[in-house]
Amino acid sequence: MTRPITFAIPKGRILDEALPLLARAGIEPEAEFHRKESRALRFATNVDGLSIIRVRAFDVATFVAHGAAQIGIVGSDVIAEFGYSELYAPVDLQIGHCRLSIAEPVDAPPEDPGVASHVRVATKYPHLTRAHYEAQGIQAECVKLNGAMELAPSLGLSRRIVDLVSSGATLRANGLVETATIMDISARLIVNRAAMKMRAAELVPMVERFRAAVEASHAA
Numbered sequence: 001m002t003r004p005i006t007f008a009i010p011k012g013r014i015l016d017e018a019l020p021l022l023a024r025a026g027i028e029p030e031a032e033f034h035r036k037e038s039r040a041l042r043f044a045t046n047v048d049g050l051s052i053i054r055v056r057a058f059d060v061a062t063f064v065a066h067g068a069a070q071i072g073i074v075g076s077d078v079i080a081e082f083g084y085s086e087l088y089a090p091v092d093l094q095i096g097h098c099r100l101s102i103a104e105p106v107d108a109p110p111e112d113p114g115v116a117s118h119v120r121v122a123t124k125y126p127h128l129t130r131a132h133y134e135a136q137g138i139q140a141e142c143v144k145l146n147g148a149m150e151l152a153p154s155l156g157l158s159r160r161i162v163d164l165v166s167s168g169a170t171l172r173a174n175g176l177v178e179t180a181t182i183m184d185i186s187a188r189l190i191v192n193r194a195a196m197k198m199r200a201a202e203l204v205p206m207v208e209r210f211r212a213a214v215e216a217s218h219a220a
Ligand SMILES: Nc1ncnc2c1ncn2[C@@H]1O[C@H](COP(=O)(O)OP(=O)(O)OP(=O)(O)O)[C@@H](O)[C@H]1O
Pocket: 010, 011, 012, 013, 014, 055, 056, 057, 058, 074, 075, 076, 077, 078, 096, 097, 098, 146, 147, 164, 165, 166, 167, 185, 186, 187
């Protein structure tokens, strides 16, 4: 008997946009998936031999990179932060649009850019943050947080934050302003590179169905 294909999807905010795309690609999770009180983490689908796991956004990349799941959906922020060589990201799903930006308090006194050779930053993205500053010859000391980065400046944890921005409402509500964009982000379909070769007969058509689903949603 062949092993089932496991599809990892994030339980956060990408999920609502991802479900219609999955449906267009012909994948529908079982009813239990939609039951709010459900404590299940793995779900059957209408496709024979395909199950869905619902995990945290960062963990989608880890499950797929290690081959525990063969395919998944995740933000390009997460792909870039980990830099896993085992991940192949063949389709931009054109959902989950946002950007990774640097922000600081609206009323922060200006800094002499020539003087700062070291900065302290609160972020969930220490690798991308360090790489961004390093390219400018600045050493970034990162304080790793897992959410609510916007609190860091007012509580004296760091002068700046690097976080995701979409509407800008969270920054405004916390007295912060964006000072630079590090990267533009959207969700991607990811596939484990080894699985793509070993299980090409199942995975290649699935990737193509997602490509077609994205085209169809943009033509609609
Ligand atoms: N404001 C936003 N607008 C659009 N997309 C976003 C926004 N914030 C995050 N995303 C995208 O959604 C992904 C998951 O973000 P979300 O905020 O749901 O994760 P989280 O709640 O921090 O995750 P977890 O609870 O798993 O740690 C991000 O990696 C990013 O690609």
